[in-house]
Amino acid sequence: MQLPEVDIxxxxxxxxxxxxxxxxxxxxxxxxxxxxxxxxxxxEGKKVMEAVKQHGNIFRLNTWFRFDSNFYGMNTEVKxxxxxxxxxxxxxxxxxxxxxxTGFDWKFYWVGKTGLNEMPIPKELDYDRxxxxxxxxxxxxxxxxxxxxxxxxxxxxxxxxxxxxYLDPVQYFLGKDNTSPVKVEVxxxxxxxxxxxxxxxxxxxxxxxxxxxxxxEGTTEAPYIAGPNGKLYRGFKSDIPNMERxxxxxxxxxxxxxxxxxxxxxxxxxxxxxxxxxxxxxxVNMGLAAxxxxxxxxxxxxxxxxxxxxxxxxxxxxxxxAPYTI
Numbered sequence: 001m002q003l004p005e006v007d008i009x010x011x012x013x014x015x016x017x018x019x020x021x022x023x024x025x026x027x028x029x030x031x032x033x034x035x036x037x038x039x040x041x042x043x044e045g046k047k048v049m050e051a052v053k054q055h056g057n058i059f060r061l062n063t064w065f066r067f068d069s070n071f072y073g074m075n076t077e078v079k080x081x082x083x084x085x086x087x088x089x090x091x092x093x094x095x096x097x098x099x100x101x102t103g104f105d106w107k108f109y110w111v112g113k114t115g116l117n118e119m120p121i122p123k124e125l126d127y128d129r130x131x132x133x134x135x136x137x138x139x140x141x142x143x144x145x146x147x148x149x150x151x152x153x154x155x156x157x158x159x160x161x162x163x164x165x166y167l168d169p170v171q172y173f174l175g176k177d178n179t180s181p182v183k184v185e186v187x188x189x190x191x192x193x194x195x196x197x198x199x200x201x202x203x204x205x206x207x208x209x210x211x212x213x214x215x216x217e218g219t220t221e222a223p224y225i226a227g228p229n230g231k232l233y234r235g236f237k238s239d240i241p242n243m244e245r246x247x248x249x250x251x252x253x254x255x256x257x258x259x260x261x262x263x264x265x266x267x268x269x270x271x272x273x274x275x276x277x278x279x280x281x282x283x284v285n286m287g288l289a290a291x292x293x294x295x296x297x298x299x300x301x302x303x304x305x306x307x308x309x310x311x312x313x314x315x316x317x318x319x320x321x322a323p324y325t326i
Contacts, residue, residue, distance in 0.1 A: 008033060008264065016134045016154045019044030020326045022059075026051035031058040031264050036164040038274075038281035040155065043317035045278045045285070046304060047326050052274040060260045060270045061277035063165045066172040067258045073103010074224065076236040079253050081225075082173040087250040089240055090227030093208055096170050097222040099215025102234050104166050106216050107158035112150030112195025116140040133320035137194075150196050156288040157196035159214070163284035167212065168272065171283065174210055177276040180283070180301035182207050186290045188216075202287045207301075214287065289315045 009025040011018055011034040019039040025032050026048070038061050039045040052059045065071050071078050084090065098104045118138035121127045127139050134153040137143065142150070149155040156163075171177060181204040188199030202214040213220070223231035230240040240246070256271035257263050263270045282304070289312050290297045298307040306312040320326070 002028060007031060011035060014148050014154045015040040015156075015160060017132050019048055020133060020320075020324060022048045023051040023326050026055045026057045026059075029055060029057070033060045033062060033260065034277075036061060036063045036281075037156075037160055037284050038164070038277045040160075040285075041316060041318055042282055042285045042289075042304060044326055045281050049274045049278045056267075057274075058260075058264050058267065058270060059274040059277070060263070061164070061168075061272045061274075061281075063168055063272065064258075065165060065169045067256045067271045071169060072166070073234045074236055075234075078169040078173060080236065080247075081169070081232070082253045083250055084232065084238075084243070084247055085173045085175075085225070086253065087247060089230055089243070089246065090225060090232065091229030092227065093206075093210040094174065095211045095213065095222075095226045096174070097213045097215055097220055097224060097226070098166050098170070099213075099220055100218030101215070101220065101222070102224040104162070105158075105218075106214070107162055108198045108216070110147075110149040110155075110157045110161055111197055112147075112152075112157075112192065113142055114192055114195050116142060131321065133324035133326075135321055151194060152191075152196060152288075152292065153194070155196075156284065156291075157198075159199075159202075159284060159287055159291075160196075163287070164277075164280050167283045168277070168280035170212055171276070171280045174206075176206065176210075177279055179206070180279055180299060180304075181205055181212070181286065182301065183296065183298050184286045184290045185296045186287070186294065188291055188294065190294050191291055199291055202290065204283065204286070212283070285315075 009030045009032055011021045015037050022032050022034050066078050119140050121139045149161050183205040185203040187201040189197055191197050199216045204212040223233045225232040232238050257268045258271050293312050297312050300307055
């Protein structure tokens with residue numbers, strides 16, 4: 001971190017390290033390219049956001065769908081969905097359903113195992129360093145390598161893995177970059193304290209009535225976006241007659257800064273940064289918190305805390321194993 005010849009730090013560790021590394025890099029004056037999810041908890045994300053603001057760093061979160069590439073099953077770029085939403089043709093409020101039938105797989109193979117036997121630590125692995133701020137648990141290869149996502153100590157299963165890819169663009173085209181839902185509801189089996197499990201449905205509701213539905217079972221027969229005046233389906237198909245011809249008459253979304261090197265050289269805020277990235281990561285972490293306590297949670301998007309729920313709020317700022325701090 002202290003090497004003067006280093007300008008940018010790329011953080012590609014498991015998520016339980018993202019917050020510490022990003023905040024440390026910010027304090028050392030480095031610009032940051034961080035893999036998703038931005039952080040494993042809401043509290044860590046808030047501290048990263050504050051550190052970047054204080055030290056004037058350029059931050060990029062590495063999911064790109066809000067500004068580049070076809071967006072999974074929608075078979076179009078997100079800017080076209082943003083243009084449709086902004087046009088008002090669908091009406092308001094909107095309900096967005098994210099699941100297999102609309103082109104989004106929640107990857108439930110990222111589940112943990114219980115009753116793991118302790119295994120010898122490989123000589124080439126510094127397991128204590130790999131754990132870092134996470135609680136010490138006896139080594140088993142399934143807790144590390146490519147399957148770490150199945151354990152709450154390090155990530156949050158398929159939602160932790162894919163949540164920002166799928167939900168950051170939704171936050172963008174709904175115009176929610178500066179806020180968060182006020183409620184999250186879950187329909188799921190009771191989660192194991194250590195091993196991430198599956199879920200059937202997660203529902204987020206914003207103050208204005210907009211909703212995001214995460215369909216874990218892949219059985220919900222619903223359009224990708226449903227509004228009072230129209231619907232948008234997988235493949236960018238709509239029940240609005242001549243939708244694409246009508247859409248051509250509306251202005252394009254505001255251009256975004258999408259070249260990270262240019263952003264660093266010219267000190268421009270990147271399209272997906274510490275602020276809007278924090279908000280889309282908060283979507284993920286709100287859902288994970290609701291899953292872990294297995295109940296509906298009400299959220300204050302200004303104070304960034306759950307309302308009248310001490311158990312859920314303990315998941316916002318989770319303890320770190322000494323000597324690690326953020």
